[in-house]
Structures are given as structure tokens and as C-alpha cells.
Amino acid sequence: MENQHETTQGAGSADAKADIYDDDGVIRASFLAHIGAAIADRDTITLKREVGGLHQSELGDLLEALIPEQRHALVGLLGKDFDFSALTEVDEAIRLDIVDNLPNDQIAEAVQELDSDDAVYILEDLDQEDQDEILAKLPFTERVRLRRSLDYPEESAGRRMQTEFVAVPPFWTVGQTIDYMREDQDLPDSFTQIFVIDPTFKLLGAVDLDQILRTKRAVKIGDIMHETRHAIPATMDQEEAAREFEQYDLLSAAVVDENERLVGVLTIDDVVDVIQQEAEEDLLRMGGVGDEELSDTVFATSRSRAPWLLVNLATAFVSATVISQFGATIEQMVALAALMPIVASLGGNAGTQTMTVTVRALATKDLDIYNAGRVIRREVMVGFLNGILIAAVIGAIAAAWFQNVDLGYVIAAAMVVNMLAAALAGILIPLLLDRAGADPAIASSVFTTMITDVIGFLAFLSLASWWLHLG
Amino acid sequence: MENQHETTQGAGSADAKADIYDDDGVIRASFLAHIGAAIADRDTITLKREVGGLHQSELGDLLEALIPEQRHALVGLLGKDFDFSALTEVDEAIRLDIVDNLPNDQIAEAVQELDSDDAVYILEDLDQEDQDEILAKLPFTERVRLRRSLDYPEESAGRRMQTEFVAVPPFWTVGQTIDYMREDQDLPDSFTQIFVIDPTFKLLGAVDLDQILRTKRAVKIGDIMHETRHAIPATMDQEEAAREFEQYDLLSAAVVDENERLVGVLTIDDVVDVIQQEAEEDLLRMGGVGDEELSDTVFATSRSRAPWLLVNLATAFVSATVISQFGATIEQMVALAALMPIVASLGGNAGTQTMTVTVRALATKDLDIYNAGRVIRREVMVGFLNGILIAAVIGAIAAAWFQNVDLGYVIAAAMVVNMLAAALAGILIPLLLDRAGADPAIASSVFTTMITDVIGFLAFLSLASWWLHLG
Structure with missing residues (x-):
């Protein structure tokens, strides 16, 4: 299949995937040797060039293919250029091994660059002491956000949600909303809908971006929003939330607290992981094994x-x-x-x-x-x-x-x-x-x-x- | 879980899910009895009121809960108000049973209302003769579109793709693009990115909608588009395509033909189904069963x-x-x-x-x-x-x-x-x-x-x- 992929894509759209993976979707031995040599030589320039452009999941695969000593050396050599979101793509044991090897100062700094859901994913497995120390080093708003997510039960929607979102009042027009998005520097990295809230942050509805784009500037947001039938309570189990996504083909959904105030957004990419985990859990349980990972002792x-x-x-x-x-x-x-x-x-x-x-x-x-x-x-x-x-x-x-x-x-x-x-x-x-x-x-x-x-x-x-x- | 869901959501955002499903996520016996009685009375007014507003997956669950005679009667009584996309949510045996019971004329008419991926999903299981007859009754462009999808191999990206998409040339500005979307009546029902093509329909790149919204009107599309590293060849196996979505957290991806011309778009909702099927397949195979469905004889x-x-x-x-x-x-x-x-x-x-x-x-x-x-x-x-x-x-x-x-x-x-x-x-x-x-x-x-x-x-x-x- 990969073969076909490369052929049909042709040289025009050279695909990073083709470079680091072989035809079976496994990291190329030659690439691994190349990186291994650069690590041994402490050649940070080569490493930053070769590894800096990788997608977080590619970097995750690379980390899993390296031996532990190489892994620690690579993270150390990359320094600030190490993309922490790659840690959300590796086995728990490998993630803990890497994080435990880093000073809390560096983790605190890196965590601020991450989307809140990724930050929580990394922090939730740390022991309470490290977690508290790292949180204490964060700016106030960041700390409050992550604390709130971490306070929700394990495997709940509140743990998986992203606390960055766009929310506007219903009386804004489409034009005002677009202008706001053009000016504001603090938007989430990517989003597919914006939420409509009242002054107390109570959720009123949502508007998909394509709806905004096909509507004239003068129209009020309140007139094009749809009711959020599928708002997810933050305490809802992630599997239950995943089922809502599956059943209603959602791309993202508002997460609300017990007072129906908007606290975050759950996105389909996190849900896909949950769906996979759930199916995998059934398979493993029927085979008489529990929550094992390949990296377990x-x-x-x-x-x-x-x-x-x-x-x-x-x-x-x-x-x-x-x-x-x-x-x-x-x-x-x-x-x-x-x-x-x-x-x-x-x-x-x-x-x-x-x-x-x-x-x-x-x-x-x-x-x-x-x-x-x-x-x-x-x-x-x-x-x-x-x-x-x-x-x-x-x-x-x-x-x-x-x-x-x-x-x-x-x-x-x-x-x-x-x-x-x-x-x-x-x-x-x-x-x-x-x-x-x-x-x-x-x-x-x-x-x-x-x-x-x-x-x-x-x-x-x-x-x-x-x-x-x-x- | 459902219970909690209802409580936290409160009366304000009354959720259709709460109405037709019980706490275990199974269709309420009382709702089923109510619909059953309306079918027996041939009470189309009640049926249209109760069933017309259901999401396609809810209608699918309802169809699966009814006995075959009720199913046929319901589809007949709803007539044009029957949402054919619900057929993509039921077991293959039930889908075929319903479709085989309908005149090809009615299917042809209904299929035109559907997104092309849903239409293909329903048509692909029919025998060649019925398929040809239905396609012959469609308007030219619609027919060509569906034919093209159906000509791709089973379980390929070409079969699962939607042929409705927005594509613009790279020299258009953001402003022009937004104006075009405001005027054009023929946009897909929902979309999260637009594609950038040259005059021969060759794919140049893509722009996410949030990127368009945060960019000033005068900026050229060509300057904000990103290269489509993950264009999917139409012949690629759907599982392979699903892995691309998973690895790179894609929401949608361009599907291209052997000349790298844009022919459709694959969306995450279809991919979620593929991911589920794949995990399920492993489980069933390890248990010594093949592609069974509960409705098989x-x-x-x-x-x-x-x-x-x-x-x-x-x-x-x-x-x-x-x-x-x-x-x-x-x-x-x-x-x-x-x-x-x-x-x-x-x-x-x-x-x-x-x-x-x-x-x-x-x-x-x-x-x-x-x-x-x-x-x-x-x-x-x-x-x-x-x-x-x-x-x-x-x-x-x-x-x-x-x-x-x-x-x-x-x-x-x-x-x-x-x-x-x-x-x-x-x-x-x-x-x-x-x-x-x-x-x-x-x-x-x-x-x-x-x-x-x-x-x-x-x-x-x-x-x-x-x-x-x-x-």
C-alpha cells in the first residue's frame, strides 16, 4: 500500500512520511542510524534539521525506536526545540522515563507551549509532588486552567478537553466575529466551531466555521447558531463522550461544568484515540490480559x-x-x-x-x-x-x-x-x-x-x- | 452515565437523546410502542412529527429496533420525509431489506438528496442491475460523480470520499474566497477546509477554515495555504487512509486521482467508522468469526x-x-x-x-x-x-x-x-x-x-x- 501511495503521489508532493518510514510503515533503519550517529556525535545542528520538522507522531515513533540512552540524549540535545507534544504519542512507560529525566523547570516551560489537553495528558501521570511543583512554576491563568482539568476524574471529558476555545456573545454580528478573529493573537491553534455564551459563560449554542463563512457580515451570531444538543458534562466518562461523537458525527463539542458554563472543548482527534483504546480494551480483556503496554516490565x-x-x-x-x-x-x-x-x-x-x-x-x-x-x-x-x-x-x-x-x-x-x-x-x-x-x-x-x-x-x-x- | 448527563445538562438544553433512549442507551420501550401504534394506525402526522426530527443515527437505531414489517411500513408512510442517510447507520442486511423493498424510482430520487459518500454507501451493496437502473435515472453530473466513486475498488478511499468540496485558485484573495462562499448556493453541507487547485484541477494545497477567518481580506490564498502532505490516492485502501488520519490528526483530506487531480474529500466521520471496523475485525477474527452481522441468517x-x-x-x-x-x-x-x-x-x-x-x-x-x-x-x-x-x-x-x-x-x-x-x-x-x-x-x-x-x-x-x- 505504501508503495502505491508513493507512486501515485509522485515526486511533486514529496511526503515526509516517505522519508522516515519504510514500506511497512516502520521507521527506516537508515534514518535511525543517521539519527543515532548524530546523537553519538552530539551534532545538534543535524538533529535540529532532521528532527525539528517532524510531526509529533513521527517524533513519537522515533523516540520509541531509539534505545533509552539515545532517547534521553536526543531530548537533551534538542533542548527547547524538542516538541513535547510528541510525548502524547508514546507508551506511558517511555513518557514517564523521559519526563522523570528532565528538571521540573524545563517541563514547566515546555508545558506552557502545549495545548492544555496535551499538557494535562503529560502531567496526569506524574506523582503529586512533581505535578504540584511544575504547576507552581506556571503563570496564574495557565495554572488555573490545568488545575481545573486535573481536578476532574481520570478518563473524564474534563481531563481530555482543551481549555482554549473561541466564544462570543449572541448579539455580535458575523462581521464583528470575523474581525475579532483577525485581530486576536490568542486564538487556539486550530478550531472548527465557535461557541456562543452569555455574560456568565453559560453556553447558548455553537456555530460551525463554514456557517460563518457562508453568512453575510451583518447577520447576528445568535441567528445562525445551532443549539448545542451534545454539550458534554466535564465529569462524563471519556468513553461515553466518544459514543456521542460517533453517534452524531461530531468534530468537536463544548464541555460544560455542573452549572452549564463552558469550560472547554473536546475534539475528535482525542476521541479517535479513546475509540481505539476502547476497542483494544475489549480485545485484550477477552484474551485474558489487562491494561498492558509493550514497554511494561x-x-x-x-x-x-x-x-x-x-x-x-x-x-x-x-x-x-x-x-x-x-x-x-x-x-x-x-x-x-x-x-x-x-x-x-x-x-x-x-x-x-x-x-x-x-x-x-x-x-x-x-x-x-x-x-x-x-x-x-x-x-x-x-x-x-x-x-x-x-x-x-x-x-x-x-x-x-x-x-x-x-x-x-x-x-x-x-x-x-x-x-x-x-x-x-x-x-x-x-x-x-x-x-x-x-x-x-x-x-x-x-x-x-x-x-x-x-x-x-x-x-x-x-x-x-x-x-x-x-x- | 446517561443519568448524570441528563442532570448536568438540565432542562435548558433538552436533549433529543434523553427522549428516545433509556439510561442504558437503548431505545425506550415506550417510544417504540408509541411509534409502533402510529404505524399500525397509519398515522403519518404523528410519525412525521416524532421521526422527522431524529438524527440519522437515531432513526437508524429505531429501524433496527422495529420488526421487518413495521420497518417497511414506516419507510412507506414517511415517503419523501424518510431520511435515507439513516440507511448508512444500520446493518447491511437491514439496509438491503429496506432498499430491496423500494421502487428504484424512489431510491433514485432519494439518492440525489444525499452526500455522495452516503449515496455510494447505499448503492454499492445493490446488485449491478439495480445500481445501473438507479444511476440511469439521475441527472448527468450526479451520475458521473457516483459512477466515478463506484468505479474505485471496494473499501478504497475513492469509495468513501465525498465528491462535494470547495476548491479555489491560489491567486484569489481571502476576501474573494469569503464572498464566493457567501454567494454560492452549491456548497457542501459542511466542511472544515477548502482546497487550492490549478486550472487542470491539480491539487496545490489546502487552507483550514480557521486560517481563512484569522487572515485579512487582502491576503492571497496561495500565501496561507499549506502543502497537502497527506493527499490520499483514491485507490488507497480505506484502512491505510484511516491510519493517515490517526497519525496526523486530520479532520479531512483531499483525495486525488492517478494524475494528482482533486476528485473528492475524505472526512473524519467516515474514518472513525473504518477505525472501529478495523479494531472489531481483529477481535472477531481472533474469536474465529468473520464479517458477521447480527442480522445474518x-x-x-x-x-x-x-x-x-x-x-x-x-x-x-x-x-x-x-x-x-x-x-x-x-x-x-x-x-x-x-x-x-x-x-x-x-x-x-x-x-x-x-x-x-x-x-x-x-x-x-x-x-x-x-x-x-x-x-x-x-x-x-x-x-x-x-x-x-x-x-x-x-x-x-x-x-x-x-x-x-x-x-x-x-x-x-x-x-x-x-x-x-x-x-x-x-x-x-x-x-x-x-x-x-x-x-x-x-x-x-x-x-x-x-x-x-x-x-x-x-x-x-x-x-x-x-x-x-x-x-
Whole structure:
């Protein structure tokens, strides 16, 4: 794809991306070596030339590709030319590592250059003491702004909002507003709408910039503003806010305090990150891992994954107990020991399929009381159909392998039973967890597999014992 | 969350969301009953009043909550007042069901009211014949526009782009540009930047609207435009385009043809959908399901999931073959049959943890050649640490349960071996698949589980046979 990109773009619009990334979107080894050499030579002129023009996300990728010593050296050598907003683009561990290595004075100075949302993003992970010290070094208004954001709960809209925005009274005309924007030096770096407020900062509405541009100068702002149906309370969880953006295709939204006063603006670029994180969270949770990052230490990773393994150990013992009840049966026909994991494993897979679809549909709110009944019926039917299919295949193979037609019937019947159990477990467990207020992505997996294991072993071994007159 | 939302917003900014959705974000039963009754009474006045003001995504949710007969009746009763853009917000099956029920004349008329990207979204799923018939009924320019989008490959930027945009020559002044926007009636519904082109429509640059608003009237557009580093070739895959948006925090980007002529604009709202779909795709693929939707039929669902189950059946037989080699061992100590699934299951879980992290890191391009070595070492260490932990617990329990200390040693040793195998499989398999150009989300799961099953059974049973002098 990258290839195509470069070709079609041609030489005319030489793209920085083409320079530092290879065709797979990974930073070029040659670029990295070049920067590494310049760092080793303490060649600040080359570094400022090569790194100074990078987009914050490109600089972030570069920082992640460097080894820690190079990273610290690069930040040191760039000095004031280091773009702190790149820190919002790297792993938390790398961000902390860089920030902890810098004097608070330098951080305080850099933070003033940032948009408030980026500043908060960097400050919120620091310990209270450093945070206070840095804030104390800031000018009053800057300090109050950041303090206010930091006082909102973690992962709230108030934490993610930008406190720089344009707000005008409703009685201004379009002409006045444009003139104000032409004069004022203190505008946000970029914005797509302006807000309309009363003298107490209460939010009255918003006007998109394209609306201002297509309206005659004499028209009053109050006449072209639209009501802000989607004002976001600062305490709202960022995921909830992201859903508003998605549902209503918002580019930015006003953030208001408990008195409906405008305190900031939430923009789509921050929301895109939240949407990604949310989808990623579900994926990681279903895989039995928590909020890991690639840069976490061995010990932290081990500790965060161990509880999940211990839970699985407990459920595995439940299955073992079921099997141990059939010791005499297995002793008489040891082929059962070879075949029983197949029944459990296929059930586990079918259950995981249903569960994955269910968890995702619950997360996107596509599954609700209006279609739950229909979806449950569908899953049971699918489980039955695929159960019959798999049962036929496995029955035939088992009968041929062990030269025992009855064994074929037994495993086929057990398979149909377990596929039905898998379908029911795969849909009912996430639904019940969701109804109970738990996150279905976290616990569905372990319960579903436990049920398909237990039913798989139980159905197969008990049918075998009865049908084949064993034990 | 919704609750809080309502409270903080207060009565002043009554939010439509509060009216039709309950606290869980699901359409209120009372609203649904009200609409259902109006449909039954063919009460078009009530329907137009209640449904006419809904946002397209709200109308989409309503359509999904209704039963098919109500859906068709509602679309019929609303007639020209039905907002076709709501069709871009519903499941494909529901969209096709609604569209197939409408005469092509009506679709052709409705499509003209839509933004071109929405029109293409609806038309692209229709069969060729209907598509041609509808296009033939459109005015020339409209037809050419949509045809051009539809001629680009599926899931390309050209399919997702909007062909309505504002483009001006570089020698115009800011004043001229604003005047043009005030006069022109044919502007897109909303836009955040204007493009700068030469007489042949070749893209020269872009200007954000806030830049226009803060610049004096006499300044030339050519002097404030920025180079469009991120022009998207129309043939670029939508996922690749989405990554550009994410990396560079774009709100919209020019789409250019193979001659670098401006043909459309891609906007962030379409990209957000792509980002979501992409994350969702990984999740579904890892769960062994493909591009399913909740509204798919039983048969379609069954058929799409069956291949995956058959592959798993094949790998399960590999494990069964391993076990069957140890028939004599198991006959001598049937406790092995009860314990062996524990070793395999824990290995499978640990492998899935590593694999989930790896697949996700590959998708987000966080894992690359610069950190692969470090991450592999980390995973092996984590596997070893958690292996020791789980081995200690399971060894103690097994020894106590079966009153056999040696059996405890055997299962503990097998567990450490399998956890190390799980860590290696969980990271190397996705990495190798990725290197080979395959999608690691699809096949990693089946290979990882096969390895942890086989190694789990093999290590446990062969150690048991040797250590305990069995078989």
C-alpha cells in the first residue's frame, strides 16, 4: 500500500512520511542510524534539521525506536526545540522515563507551549509532588486552567478537553466575529466551531466555521447558531463522550461544568484515540490480559496476567474432577482419553465464536432487548447445525480409527450436546454479566470455556459408559 | 452515565437523546410502542412529527429496533420525509431489506438528496442491475460523480470520499474566497477546509477554515495555504487512509486521482467508522468469526463459522494422536487422563494472552523490528515466571489429590515446559504470519492452541511415562 501511495503521489508532493518510514510503515533503519550517529556525535545542528520538522507522531515513533540512552540524549540535545507534544504519542512507560529525566523547570516551560489537553495528558501521570511543583512554576491563568482539568476524574471529558476555545456573545454580528478573529493573537491553534455564551459563560449554542463563512457580515451570531444538543458534562466518562461523537458525527463539542458554563472543548482527534483504546480494551480483556503496554516490565506483566491463569487453573480442576469420576470407564477403553479433549476443544471454539460476537455486539450496543430473543434463537440453531456437521465428521473418523462404530455414535452425540451447550453459554453468559453490570469482555471467556469443558467431558464419558457398557 | 448527563445538562438544553433512549442507551420501550401504534394506525402526522426530527443515527437505531414489517411500513408512510442517510447507520442486511423493498424510482430520487459518500454507501451493496437502473435515472453530473466513486475498488478511499468540496485558485484573495462562499448556493453541507487547485484541477494545497477567518481580506490564498502532505490516492485502501488520519490528526483530506487531480474529500466521520471496523475485525477474527452481522441468517452464520471449526477439528486430532501414543501409560495410571487437560488448557490460556498482545501490537504498528527482540525476551521471561507459579500450585494439588509426590513433580515440570512453549508460540506465530504477509489475527489462534495442546500432552505424558516408569 505504501508503495502505491508513493507512486501515485509522485515526486511533486514529496511526503515526509516517505522519508522516515519504510514500506511497512516502520521507521527506516537508515534514518535511525543517521539519527543515532548524530546523537553519538552530539551534532545538534543535524538533529535540529532532521528532527525539528517532524510531526509529533513521527517524533513519537522515533523516540520509541531509539534505545533509552539515545532517547534521553536526543531530548537533551534538542533542548527547547524538542516538541513535547510528541510525548502524547508514546507508551506511558517511555513518557514517564523521559519526563522523570528532565528538571521540573524545563517541563514547566515546555508545558506552557502545549495545548492544555496535551499538557494535562503529560502531567496526569506524574506523582503529586512533581505535578504540584511544575504547576507552581506556571503563570496564574495557565495554572488555573490545568488545575481545573486535573481536578476532574481520570478518563473524564474534563481531563481530555482543551481549555482554549473561541466564544462570543449572541448579539455580535458575523462581521464583528470575523474581525475579532483577525485581530486576536490568542486564538487556539486550530478550531472548527465557535461557541456562543452569555455574560456568565453559560453556553447558548455553537456555530460551525463554514456557517460563518457562508453568512453575510451583518447577520447576528445568535441567528445562525445551532443549539448545542451534545454539550458534554466535564465529569462524563471519556468513553461515553466518544459514543456521542460517533453517534452524531461530531468534530468537536463544548464541555460544560455542573452549572452549564463552558469550560472547554473536546475534539475528535482525542476521541479517535479513546475509540481505539476502547476497542483494544475489549480485545485484550477477552484474551485474558489487562491494561498492558509493550514497554511494561517482565514482573509487571507477569503479575497482571497471573490472576487470570489462576482462575483458569481453578476451572481446569473442575474439569479434571469430572474426568476422574470416570476412571474405571477410561481404564476399560483408553481411546476415550485420546478423544475426550476433541469434544471439549471443539465446544470451546464454538463457544468462543458465539461469545466473541455477543461481547462485541454488547459493546457497540447492537444487541439489546429488542433482538436478544432472536439472536439467542439464531445462535442455538447455528450451534445445532454446526454441531451436526462436526459430529458427522468426528463420528466417522473415530469409528474408523478405533474400528468401533458405537464409539463413533457416542462421540457424535456428545459433540451435538456440547455444541448446543457452547452456543447457549456463549450468548447467555455475556448477556447475564452485562445485565449484572459486569464487563462481559472480562469474565465471559473463563466461564464459557469452563462450561464447554465440563459438558464436553461429562457428555462424552457418561454416554460412553452407558452406551458401551463400560465402568 | 446517561443519568448524570441528563442532570448536568438540565432542562435548558433538552436533549433529543434523553427522549428516545433509556439510561442504558437503548431505545425506550415506550417510544417504540408509541411509534409502533402510529404505524399500525397509519398515522403519518404523528410519525412525521416524532421521526422527522431524529438524527440519522437515531432513526437508524429505531429501524433496527422495529420488526421487518413495521420497518417497511414506516419507510412507506414517511415517503419523501424518510431520511435515507439513516440507511448508512444500520446493518447491511437491514439496509438491503429496506432498499430491496423500494421502487428504484424512489431510491433514485432519494439518492440525489444525499452526500455522495452516503449515496455510494447505499448503492454499492445493490446488485449491478439495480445500481445501473438507479444511476440511469439521475441527472448527468450526479451520475458521473457516483459512477466515478463506484468505479474505485471496494473499501478504497475513492469509495468513501465525498465528491462535494470547495476548491479555489491560489491567486484569489481571502476576501474573494469569503464572498464566493457567501454567494454560492452549491456548497457542501459542511466542511472544515477548502482546497487550492490549478486550472487542470491539480491539487496545490489546502487552507483550514480557521486560517481563512484569522487572515485579512487582502491576503492571497496561495500565501496561507499549506502543502497537502497527506493527499490520499483514491485507490488507497480505506484502512491505510484511516491510519493517515490517526497519525496526523486530520479532520479531512483531499483525495486525488492517478494524475494528482482533486476528485473528492475524505472526512473524519467516515474514518472513525473504518477505525472501529478495523479494531472489531481483529477481535472477531481472533474469536474465529468473520464479517458477521447480527442480522445474518442462521445458515449464513453457520456456513461462515464452520470452516474454522473444521480446522480446529484437524488440530484437535493431532493432539488426540499424541495422546493415543501413550495408551499403555494412561492405562497404568488413569489419573493422568484427568490431569492432562489441565496442562494443555493452562498452556492455551497463557499462549492466548501473549498472542492477543502480539496481534494487537502488530495491528497498531507498536511492535516492529526495533523492539521485537526485547518483546520476545520479555514474553519468555513472563512465561517462565508464571510457569513456575502455576507449576507450584498445580504440583502441590496433584500430589495431594492423588497421594503421589512424583506425580506432582511431573505435572509441575510439564507445566513449566508448556508455559515456555506457549510464550514462544504466542509471540513467534503472529510475528511469522505477519512477516509472511498473512493477517495474524486470523490464524494465530489455531496454531498457538495446537502447539500448546500438543506440547502440553506430550510433555506431561512422556515425562510421566519416564519418571514414573509406566507404559
